[in-house]
Amino acid sequence: MSQLSTRHLLGIKDVTESDIRLILETAANFKEVINRPIKKVPSLRDITIANIFFENSTRTRLSFELAEKRLSADVVNFSSSNSSVKKGETLVDTVNNILAMKVDMVVMRHASPGAPHFLSRNVKANIVNAGDGTHEHPTQALLDSFSMQEKLGDLAGKKVAIIGDILHSRVALSNIFCLQKLGAEVMVCGPITLLPKYISSLGVKVELDVKKALEWCDVANVLRIQLERQQIKYFPSLREYSLYYGINKKMLDSLNKEIVLMHPGPINRGVELSSDAADSAHSIILDQVENGVAVRMAVLYLLAGARN
Amino acid sequence: MQKRLVLDQQQIAITLKRICYQLIENHDDFDNTVILGLQPRGTILMEKIVKLLEEISGDKVPFGALDATFHRDDFRRRDFPLKANETKIDFLVEGKKVILIDDVLYKGRSVRAAMDAMIAFGRPQKVELLVLVDRKLTRDYPIMPDYCGIRVNTLDSQYVVVEWAGKGQEQDAIWITEKVKN
Numbered sequence: 001m002s003q004l005s006t007r008h009l010l011g012i013k014d015v016t017e018s019d020i021r022l023i024l025e026t027a028a029n030f031k032e033v034i035n036r037p038i039k040k041v042p043s044l045r046d047i048t049i050a051n052i053f054f055e056n057s058t059r060t061r062l063s064f065e066l067a068e069k070r071l072s073a074d075v076v077n078f079s080s081s082n083s084s085v086k087k088g089e090t091l092v093d094t095v096n097n098i099l100a101m102k103v104d105m106v107v108m109r110h111a112s113p114g115a116p117h118f119l120s121r122n123v124k125a126n127i128v129n130a131g132d133g134t135h136e137h138p139t140q141a142l143l144d145s146f147s148m149q150e151k152l153g154d155l156a157g158k159k160v161a162i163i164g165d166i167l168h169s170r171v172a173l174s175n176i177f178c179l180q181k182l183g184a185e186v187m188v189c190g191p192i193t194l195l196p197k198y199i200s201s202l203g204v205k206v207e208l209d210v211k212k213a214l215e216w217c218d219v220a221n222v223l224r225i226q227l228e229r230q231q232i233k234y235f236p237s238l239r240e241y242s243l244y245y246g247i248n249k250k251m252l253d254s255l256n257k258e259i260v261l262m263h264p265g266p267i268n269r270g271v272e273l274s275s276d277a278a279d280s281a282h283s284i285i286l287d288q289v290e291n292g293v294a295v296r297m298a299v300l301y302l303l304a305g306a307r308n
Numbered sequence: 309m310q311k312r313l314v315l316d317q318q319q320i321a322i323t324l325k326r327i328c329y330q331l332i333e334n335h336d337d338f339d340n341t342v343i344l345g346l347q348p349r350g351t352i353l354m355e356k357i358v359k360l361l362e363e364i365s366g367d368k369v370p371f372g373a374l375d376a377t378f379h380r381d382d383f384r385r386r387d388f389p390l391k392a393n394e395t396k397i398d399f400l401v402e403g404k405k406v407i408l409i410d411d412v413l414y415k416g417r418s419v420r421a422a423m424d425a426m427i428a429f430g431r432p433q434k435v436e437l438l439v440l441v442d443r444k445l446t447r448d449y450p451i452m453p454d455y456c457g458i459r460v461n462t463l464d465s466q467y468v469v470v471e472w473a474g475k476g477q478e479q480d481a482i483w484i485t486e487k488v489k490n
Binding site for chain 1: 400430
């Protein structure tokens with residue numbers, strides 16, 4: 001099958017394993033496209049896509065915009081900081097006004113979990129979730145799995161540790177769903193205050209000692225401490241966090257095994273990752289960024305492809 | 309289902325040899341020529357042509373596989389998008405003579421898309437089209453092959469099926485069959 005089971009990408013929880021595999025296979029084709037001398041294909045030339053970002057973003061917004069332009073789509077960008085949202089306009093009104101300008105797809109980031117789901121029930125366009133609060137970030141999980149697959153082959157039976165601020169991370173949740181659907185084993189590791197209370201009910205292992213997590217895993221996906229989402233103190237200081245949960249090259253080298261180091265960015269160098277680890281041979285952080293464009297091209301292509 | 313044999317294994321072998329001699333006639337030692345097989349089925353024919361050319365002339369012609377899925381003009385006009393195949397081209401076509409290879413020329417739309425896709429690898433000096441079967445009555449675009457195995461008269465209600473030994477079949481063969489009506 002070359003068709004997704006859904007017309008929106010709202011979260012990895014809602015898609016099937018075969019959807020994920022189709023997206024990853026198509027992304028491999030697009031990775032070849034973006035490495036050609038001329039990196040553009042005409043597939044989406046009659047499609048207009050609105051990138052609606054109610055939250056800050058650098059990588060994801062650029063990556064989506066580049067993916068859209070490589071597919072020849074027309075792109076309009078919107079950020080809430082200089083919009084009528086500040087004047088009290090509702091989400092549905094804002095988006096319907098944008099859609100009245102004949103927009104076919106909406107890529108949205110929003111601080112509220114479930115905002116893209118709400119939108120998908122109220123507007124006609126295809127919706128792609130580019131991150132909804134602490135809920136899901138599906139394209140990040142897909143590009144992470146794509147990058148892991150590129151390095152390790154099929155992920156069935158592979159061990160992936162997600163390390164850091166799991167509580168506030170949409171990347172963690174989407175990664176857990178995606179990796180489990182692809183047959184990988186998942187462990188979460190972090191200070192107990194930054195692990196959701198019922199996380200083990202998702203079928204993941206829980207580890208508090210980062211060294212044990214590193215010894216266990218084939219891949220360490222390290223997450224940023226999301227200070228902007230923390231209303232209370234979850235640990236005494238960044239220095240202490242770094243001391244107990246920071247990963248450096250010495251730790252990685254001492255494992256005496258191949259380990260793949262990932263980070264969705266932006267990195268807080270010296271907090272969750274030292275510079276020598278982030279820039280080491282273990283790291284595939286910049287591959288993740290390149291793969292992000294290919295994966296987003298695949299998602300947009302497959303969602304736009306079905307006849308409306 | 310009605311099924312009519314167009315070429316059998318022996319006839320296909322003779323046809324491929326004839327096409328190769330025509331290529332040698334036009335491209336001499338192939339020093340500025342590259343071959344691109346169109347995914348998915350043109351690449352099988354391409355591999356056979358490349359092998360035969362080497363056997364006959366000793367020339368090793370650079371070749372690659374070109375997928376035109378993302379350049380097709382029926383995107384969003386089908387119920388779902390076509391699945392893409394791998395494009396594998398390790399050279400640029402800038403200034404080269406390109407021989408595009410596909411098994412069956414039907415509407416001409418795939419070849420148009422392929423030429424569009426090929427331009428991403430440079431501006432070729434010349435492009436030629438080689439097909440095993442030319443369905444001459446069903447063209448939508450003004451595209452004609454430079455090298456052709458056999459020309460057949462077919463209707464839109466028919467398929468041309470090219471079978472290759474080792475690809476799920478015992479023998480090479482080309483058939484015309486009727487499409488099954490729903």
